[in-house]
Amino acid sequence: HDKWEIDPQELMLLEELGSGQFGVVRRGKWRGSIDVAVKMMKEGTMSEDDFIEEAKVMTKLQHTNLVQLYGVCSKNRPIFIVTEYMRHGSLLNYLRRHEQSLTSNQGLLLDMCIQVCKGMAYLERHNYIHRDLAARNCLVGSENIVKVADFGLARYVLDDQYTSSGGSKFPIKWAPPEVLNYTRFSSKSDVWAYGVLMWEVFTCGKMPYGRLKNSEVVEKVQKGLILEKPKTCYKEVYDVMRKCWSQLPENRPSFRVLKEQLIGVAQRLLVD
Numbered sequence: 001h002d003k004w005e006i007d008p009q010e011l012m013l014l015e016e017l018g019s020g021q022f023g024v025v026r027r028g029k030w031r032g033s034i035d036v037a038v039k040m041m042k043e044g045t046m047s048e049d050d051f052i053e054e055a056k057v058m059t060k061l062q063h064t065n066l067v068q069l070y071g072v073c074s075k076n077r078p079i080f081i082v083t084e085y086m087r088h089g090s091l092l093n094y095l096r097r098h099e100q101s102l103t104s105n106q107g108l109l110l111d112m113c114i115q116v117c118k119g120m121a122y123l124e125r126h127n128y129i130h131r132d133l134a135a136r137n138c139l140v141g142s143e144n145i146v147k148v149a150d151f152g153l154a155r156y157v158l159d160d161q162y163t164s165s166g167g168s169k170f171p172i173k174w175a176p177p178e179v180l181n182y183t184r185f186s187s188k189s190d191v192w193a194y195g196v197l198m199w200e201v202f203t204c205g206k207m208p209y210g211r212l213k214n215s216e217v218v219e220k221v222q223k224g225l226i227l228e229k230p231k232t233c234y235k236e237v238y239d240v241m242r243k244c245w246s247q248l249p250e251n252r253p254s255f256r257v258l259k260e261q262l263i264g265v266a267q268r269l270l271v272d
């Protein structure tokens with residue numbers, strides 16, 4: 001019996017949560033009581049057989065700061081991807097909606113960054129690359145818990161506007177030089193994206209590089225321009241962001257090291 005295969009008859013579909021890269025996502029109940037989110041994969045958006053194979057691995061990735069994949073309904077079309085439900089939606093929307101109360105709460109902003117870092121350190125330990133880490137791809141649950149979502153799914157997107165670095169949907173503003181030039185993804189390219197995510201958190205959801213066009217961002221990033229320090233951000237926190245934006249991947253810290261550094265900063269800042 002394939003543990004990762006979910007019987008659709010055990011699912012009750014409720015309201016729509018939004019439509020992501022692959023089509024409509026709805027809230028649901030699994031086996032009567034478990035809150036889930038169900039992605040109903042629009043035909044032609046994903047290389048489904050490859051994903052179904054990978055789902056066996058993904059269901060084994062379990063951490064409090066990762067949105068848990070419960071399984072898939074792959075026996076009929078469209079396939080369903082069933083995950084844990086996070087009641088407050090994307091971190092990006094959460095930051096923008098709560099800007100007033102968050103700007104004065106550096107401790108909470110830093111805690112959110114540390115939670116994402118813990119989830120990413122777990123993926124790094126399992127040699128798992130996210131490929132599209134950003135505040136829009138993290139989710140918020142009860143008691144300000146933050147989890148990383150949709151890790152690894154970028155590999156199965158069929159839309160080449162998203163997959164090729166020249167495409168209109170490629171996340172240029174979260175990409176390091178080696179990804180812009182050679183689409184060379186690694187945990188160190190996830191670290192660069194994590195630095196941009198920290199900037200998003202401390203600006204409560206501003207767009208990185210403002211209204212600069214993607215082509216202008218590519219040019220500036222390759223010249224070594226980096227995002228400016230957010231107004232409400234301690235210098236020690238900005239120093240950590242800057243390390244994530246080292247031009248060379250080997251000069252960026254690992255998520256394991258980042259986690260220790262950020263916890264250290266939190267202890268120093270929150271004692272005073």
Ligand SMILES: Cn1cc(-c2ccnc(-n3ncc4cc(C(C)(C)C)cc(F)c4c3=O)c2CO)cc(Nc2ccncn2)c1=O
Nearest residue numbers: 017018019020021025037085086087088089132150153154
């Ligand atoms: C698990 N989950 C998923 C979503 C939800 C809803 C719609 N689209 C998405 N998204 N968003 C982004 C996304 C991105 C990708 C890349 C391959 C990385 C590009 C692949 C996806 F498959 C998705 C997806 O499905 C999500 C994220 O997977 C919303 C939740 N919760 C709420 C709660 C209240 N209001 C709105 N959403 C929730 O708990």
